[in-house]
Amino acid sequence: MAAATPRIIIVGGGLAGLSAAIKVAELGAHVDLFSIVPVKRSHSVCAQGGINSAKNLKGEGDSSWAHFDDTVFGGDFLANQLPVKQMCEMGPGIIDLLDRMGVPFNRTAEGLLDFRRFGGTLFHRTAFAGATTGQQMLYALDEQVRRFEAEGKVKKYEYWEFLSAVIDPQRVCRGICAMDLRSMEVVTFPAAAVIMATGGVGAIFGKSTNSVVCTGSSQGALYQQGVAYANGEMIQVHPTCIPGEDKLRLMSESARGEGGRVWVPKDPNETRPGKQVPEEDRWYFLEDWYPKYGNLVPRDIATRAIHKVVHDHGLGVQGMPMVYLDLSHIDRATLDRKLGGILDIYEKFVGDDPHEVPMKIFPGMHYTMGGLWVDNDQMTNITGLYAIGECDYSIHGANRLGANSLLSCIYAGFIAGPHSVNYAQNLAAAPANVAHSFEDEKKRQMEANTRLLSNQGTENPFKLWRELGAVMSANVTVTRYNEKLQETDVKLVELLQRYRNVNLSDKSMWSNQSFMFTRQLYNMLQLARVMTQGALLRDESRGSHYKPEFPDRDDANFLKTTKAFFAPDADEPRFEWEPVDTSLIPPRPRRYDSK
C-alpha cells in the first residue's frame, strides 16, 4: 500500500511544472517543487505573443478540429495525432480557467476575450495579455501555487538543481538527486513519481532567444540514464530576432500578426535609412512569394525565405545579415495598445524607436520540438518518470506553430498531474533494496563533483561553450548538409575530449555558478550529439529540418519518430525509429504558397 498522501516531485516551475503542481495539489497529493531559479522567474515569462485556442469568438467558424488540423499540418505530420487532438479540444477550457485565475487577457469592447492572428493559421485564435502573455500566465499559476504553498500542500526548493533521477534495478523511478545551489550539498529525495518540466535547450546553440537556465542539462542527464530522447534534430529557428551581444531577443510573431511587414531594399547598394526608402524600391518578399499567408507563413518558411534573400540574393540590409520588419506604417496608439511591451524591448535594447523606423532582424534559435520521449500519458520509457512542456517531444512534430507552446505546456501538466497521482496511489511499495539506488546515485554525483573541482587542466569551460554554440548554430539550424553534420559530430567529440581537461578558476564550495555551469556543459555536449546525429540520419526535409540535398519530405522512409538511446560503453547515441500515429488526418503535402 502506498502512503496516504503520495509525494510527487516536480522539477521545473515554468508553465508546465506549475500547471502540474496545481493539479497534483488539488488532488490531495503533496508536491515537492524544484527549480534553479525562483519559479516566478522561469523562462516562460519571456513568451510575448499569446496562447492558441479555438474559442471562435470572432464569428469565423473556427473549431478545435481546425486547430488540430493546423497543428498537425504545421508540424509536417510528425506528431502523434491523438494528444494533439486532445490538446486542441481542451484549449477553450484552459483559456477559461486562466481567465478565471485572473490573467489580464486583452478584451473586446463587450468585455470578452480578444484574439489575434498568428502564423500558420487563417483564424484569429490567439488570446493575449498585452505583450507579455507568458509572464501573465506564469504569474497566475504561480499565485495559485503560492496559495497551495501557504496551505502546506506544495513545498518549494528554489535555487536547487536536479542532477539525476534515482532509478531502481527494475527501471522504476523512485526519486531524484539534486544539489542546493548555495551550500552545494548533494541530496537525494524519494518520491512516488517524478515529473520533469525543465524547458528548452537554447544554450546548446550559444546565443538563442531562450533564458540563461535553458541548457537542456537535465534532459541530457536523463538521456544518459536511459531515457529515450525523441526528434532531437527538430529545432525551431525564429525568423525575427534582434541580434544582441548576450542573447538574441525575440521580436514576437505578433508584430507580423498585427500587420508588420518584412522587406529588403531592392538595391543591394541601398544606402538610405530604411524609413527613407520609397515603396517602389522595397521588396516585400514574403507577400510576393506567399500571397495567401503573406508575412504570416510558418516560422520555418519565413526563416528560410530570409536566409535566401540575404545569402542567395545578397540583399541583406546594408550588406549585413539582417532584413527589415516594419511596423512604422501603423499608428502609434494601435501599436502601443497591442504591442507596447515588445516594442519597448526593441527600443530598450537597440536604442531605435520601432514606431518610427523599421526594425532590423534576423533568424535565431528559438525552440526545441524534440525532447524526452513520452507516451500519451506523458510518461517516459522509465516507469514513474514523466516529462511535460518544452522538454518533452510530443505535440509539435517537425515544427511548432506560434502560440501553441503555452497551450501544450498547460495541457501536458494537466495530463501528467492527475495521471501521476493515480499512478502513485496504485504504486506497489518500493523493493527493500531501493536504499542502495539512492546511495549509489548520490555517490555517483558527489564523485563527479570532486572530479570537476580537482581537475588541473587548461580548458576554460566558457570558451568550450562558445565553440559548441558556434558549431551548432552554423550547422544544425536552418540548412543542413550531411558533410557539415559529420564535421559537427567530430567537433563535439573533440569538445567532449577537451572537457576532460577543464580547469575551474573558481573551486569554492559556496554558490559557485561557474561550477554548476560546467557540470551542465557536459550534458549539453552529449545532447548536442543526439541532435546532430539525428539530423544526419534523417535524409529528407520536413518542417524545420531542411536538407538541400534531400529537399522533399519522404514519408515512405521518414514518417517516423527518431528515438535516441545512450549507449554507455560506446559513449554515444543509438537510434531507433518509431511509426507516427496518423490515424486521424492522413498526411498531405505541406504547402503555404497556393492562393
Next chain:
Amino acid sequence: MANKSVLFKVKRQATPTSEPYWEEFELAWRPGLNVISLFMDIAENPVTREGKPTTPINYDSNCLEEVCGSCAMLINGKARMACSALVDNLEQPLTIEPFSKFPVIRDLQVDRSVLFENLKAIKAWIPIDGTYALGEGPRVLPQVQEQAYELSTCMSCCCCMEACPQFNESTGFVGAATIAQARLFNMHPTGKVLKDERLKALMGDGGIQECAYAQNCVEICPKDIPLTKSISDVGGDVMKKAILDFFRT
C-alpha cells in the same frame, strides 16, 4: 574608436558572512554591450584590471530581457536591472554593487525571498473554486483590463524596496510592490472576496502606514508600475476599514 575600453569595478563578497571587497576590470569596448555581457566576458577570461587571476562574478539572471526580475543590482548607485543597462548609456568607470538592503549570498546575488513571503501574507491570488470546468471568467471591460495589466507586469525585482527610505529593519515595512499587488487583487471581480483580509495584513507596524510618500519607488521601478497611486488607493481603503472596524467593536 578601435581601442576604446570599458572600465568598471565590482563589489564582491565570497559568502554571506565574509568581508566585501572591490575588484576593477577593463574590457575592450564593442557596440551594444550591456552589463551582463561584461560579466560573460569576465567568465571567459577571469582576470582583473591589474592582470590578477580571479573568479567569474556570481549574479542572478535568466531572461536577459527585463521580464524575469532576476538581475537587479546597484549600477552607479542606482537600483536597476543589469540586462537592460547598456554600457554606452552609463558613466564610466561603472560601479556595480549588490543591493544593500537584502542579505548578500555571494557577490551580486542577494536574498529577496522576503517579497514572496509578503505576497503570501497578503494572499496575492484569486481564490478560484477549482481547476475543473466552471465555464468562462467574468466579463471585464478593456479599460479595467488595462489597469490590471499595468499592475500585473510587476516582476518582483525589488528595486522599489531597495530605493525606499522607509524599507529597513527598524520599520519592517512591506514595501511598495506588495501594496500594488494588493490593489491588483482587490480590483479583480473575484479577487475582491479577500479584500478585507488583504487590508488587514497591511495594517499596523510594517504595514502601509510606514510609507512616507517619498516617491523613490515610482521613479525607480523599471516596469513603470503606478506605485504611489496604488499606495494612496490602498491607503484609503485601509483607513476606511480601520474606521469601520473601530465602530464595529
